[in-house]
Amino acid sequence: MLTLLTSAQMRHADQFTIVNKPIASIDLMEKAARAFVQCFIRDEFDAGKSIAIFCGKGNNGGDGLAIAHLLLVNGYENVKVYIVNFSAKQTADFAINLQRLDESRCKKAIINQPADLKHIKPDLIIDAILGSGLNKPLTGDYAELARAINKLNKKVYAVDVPTGFFAEGSLTSNYNGVKAYKTICFQRPKINFFFPESALATEKYEVANIELDEDFIQKQDTDFYLTEEKDIQKILKKRKLFSHKGTYGHALIIAGNTNTMGAALLASMACLHTGAGLTTACIPESGLTALNTALPEVMALLRVEYMRIEHPAKYQCIAIGPGLGIDAENERLLESLITANRELVIDADALNILAERPDLIKKLPKHSILTPHLKEFDRLFGEHDTWWERVQTAKAQARQLQIVIVLKNQYTFVCLPDGKVYINPTGNPAMAQGGMGDVLTGTISGLVAQNYPAADAVIAGCYIHGQTGDELAKEQYVVTASQLALNIAKEIKVLTTR
Numbered sequence: 342m343l344t345l346l347t348s349a350q351m352r353h354a355d356q357f358t359i360v361n362k363p364i365a366s367i368d369l370m371e372k373a374a375r376a377f378v379q380c381f382i383r384d385e386f387d388a389g390k391s392i393a394i395f396c397g398k399g400n401n402g403g404d405g406l407a408i409a410h411l412l413l414v415n416g417y418e419n420v421k422v423y424i425v426n427f428s429a430k431q432t433a434d435f436a437i438n439l440q441r442l443d444e445s446r447c448k449k450a451i452i453n454q455p456a457d458l459k460h461i462k463p464d465l466i467i468d469a470i471l472g473s474g475l476n477k478p479l480t481g482d483y484a485e486l487a488r489a490i491n492k493l494n495k496k497v498y499a500v501d502v503p504t505g506f507f508a509e510g511s512l513t514s515n516y517n518g519v520k521a522y523k524t525i526c527f528q529r530p531k532i533n534f535f536f537p538e539s540a541l542a543t544e545k546y547e548v549a550n551i552e553l554d555e556d557f558i559q560k561q562d563t564d565f566y567l568t569e570e571k572d573i574q575k576i577l578k579k580r581k582l583f584s585h586k587g588t589y590g591h592a593l594i595i596a597g598n599t600n601t602m603g604a605a606l607l608a609s610m611a612c613l614h615t616g617a618g619l620t621t622a623c624i625p626e627s628g629l630t631a632l633n634t635a636l637p638e639v640m641a642l643l644r645v646e647y648m649r650i651e652h653p654a655k656y657q658c659i660a661i662g663p664g665l666g667i668d669a670e671n672e673r674l675l676e677s678l679i680t681a682n683r684e685l686v687i688d689a690d691a692l693n694i695l696a697e698r699p700d701l702i703k704k705l706p707k708h709s710i711l712t713p714h715l716k717e718f719d720r721l722f723g724e725h726d727t728w729w730e731r732v733q734t735a736k737a738q739a740r741q742l743q744i745v746i747v748l749k750n751q752y753t754f755v756c757l758p759d760g761k762v763y764i765n766p767t768g769n770p771a772m773a774q775g776g777m778g779d780v781l782t783g784t785i786s787g788l789v790a791q792n793y794p795a796a797d798a799v800i801a802g803c804y805i806h807g808q809t810g811d812e813l814a815k816e817q818y819v820v821t822a823s824q825l826a827l828n829i830a831k832e833i834k835v836l837t838t839r
């Protein structure tokens with residue numbers, strides 16, 4: 342798990358490295374500039390392009406000056422630095438790099454006001470005006486300058502963070518900073534890169550390693566972690582010799598209705614391909630033929646019969662919700678399962694039923710797993726203006742109710758009962774189609790059935806689900822839910838044998 346740090350924590354990591362490595366602050370800046378240039382050159386190898394580097398007078402600007410020098414050294418002829426002179430304050434490292442640049446043949450100009458930008462027509466822009474030192478929203482000349490840079494409509498590479506972008510905390514939808522094509526940030530991604538509103542500030546990001554003290558960084562107290570492939574490899578177990586279907590658990594998927602039987606099929610299919618020993622789908626009678634035809638390995642239990650079962654102890658996992666419908670009978674069923682105090686995987690319509698029954702939310706069995714998307718989440722826990730606020734609520738509810746909340750998005754937030762948030766890095770827009778959530782529920786259920794603890798099942802389930810989609814998207818414009826379900830077993834094999 343990669344710890345994700347706030348800007349203040351990153352500053353501590355910088356300082357710790359400077360004192361303990363030891364390395365002079367100016368040399369660390371040089372290292373950052375080198376790391377940036379290495380990434381930049383990989384993308385933009387045409388040394389003939391004209392590059393405008395906008396530098397503030399803090400350390401972000403200091404990086405920009407060092408980058409200018411290194412680009413010249415690397416044969417980029419048309420580099421020009423624009424010093425943004427809106428404040429008299431400058432840092433010591435900025436001053437040293439300015440002196441170094443004065444001694445080189447780099448072209449330089451001063452921007453005293455945003456209007457000075459009028460006649461600039463570069464091919465590329467590097468934004469090093471304000472970095473992680475941002476302490477208030479952009480106003481006045483800075484906001485004006487950001488607007489003018491955006492109006493140039495050029496490819497912008499941001500150093501560490503785009504000017505005006507807060508690395509953590511609530512992001513508003515009226516972002517007024519520099520809009521970057523790519524942000525090359527140092528050592529760690531910023532927490533806010535995983536929040537949807539960041540799309541207004543940067544299309545993508547790349548992390549450049551500047552050799553800060555990793556031990557120190559990993560030990561920082563944080564609520565945010567980024568899941569890595571090696572974490573999943575540690576979680577997943579190989580199939581055992583002499584094992585049989587009973588070894589891998591029995592999952593009950595309560596899903597589907599007259600017009601939504603597909604959801605039950607998709608969740609059951611994913612559960613099967615994730616490796617549950619037995620999968621039973623609890624469905625309405627109208628879905629029997631479909632189930633028996635499409636998924637011969639899955640057993641059927643008619644919903645009316647299930648109503649009579651009082652002790653669902655024979656299942657290692659019970660999932661409820663995909664395509665379920667929100668009628669009174671399903672509400673009674675959900676209530677009886679919650680009252681039986683068995684941990685559940687709760688999705689889709691079961692979440693919608695819960696949203697109408699706050700009394701049931703309070704009684705949710707500990708270690709239950711909720712998998713809402715944005716709208717389902719807000720129905721459950723109230724409207725939120727920003728994703729940051731939404732994730733704060735998810736963290737608080739997961740802790741208070743001692744449940745796992747899987748807040749689904751491009752980067753899914755897995756909120757655990759201990760208050761920690763694990764951000765899932767896999768998945769892609771080709772997966773944005775109906776049925777994907779049903780497949781995720783089935784994947785998580787398959788792992789719970791195999792006796793993985795709730796947190797492991799969810800962290801691994803989200804990763805496998807996204808990774809399977811990423812592999813398919815390499816060759817496809819869109820990935821359908823059933824294709825994804827069918828490919829899960831292949832991806833788990835890759836993860837357990839790599």
Ligand SMILES: NC(=O)C1=CN([C@@H]2O[C@H](COP(=O)(O)OP(=O)(O)OC[C@H]3O[C@@H](n4cnc5c(N)ncnc54)[C@H](O)[C@@H]3O)[C@@H](O)[C@H]2O)[C@@H](O)CC1
Nearest residue numbers: 355370373399400401471472473474475476477478479501
């Ligand atoms: N040794 C270090 O600390 C390292 C720092 N690095 C760079 O340093 C950056 C951080 O540098 P700084 O802390 O000097 O800060 P910045 O260069 O981001 O900002 C400079 C100053 O701008 C002012 N400011 C903040 N918000 C403003 C606003 N809305 N309008 C106008 N002025 C505003 C603040 O007073 C701040 O000190 C990182 O993003 C990174 O690029 C890298 O060189 C790696 C090493």
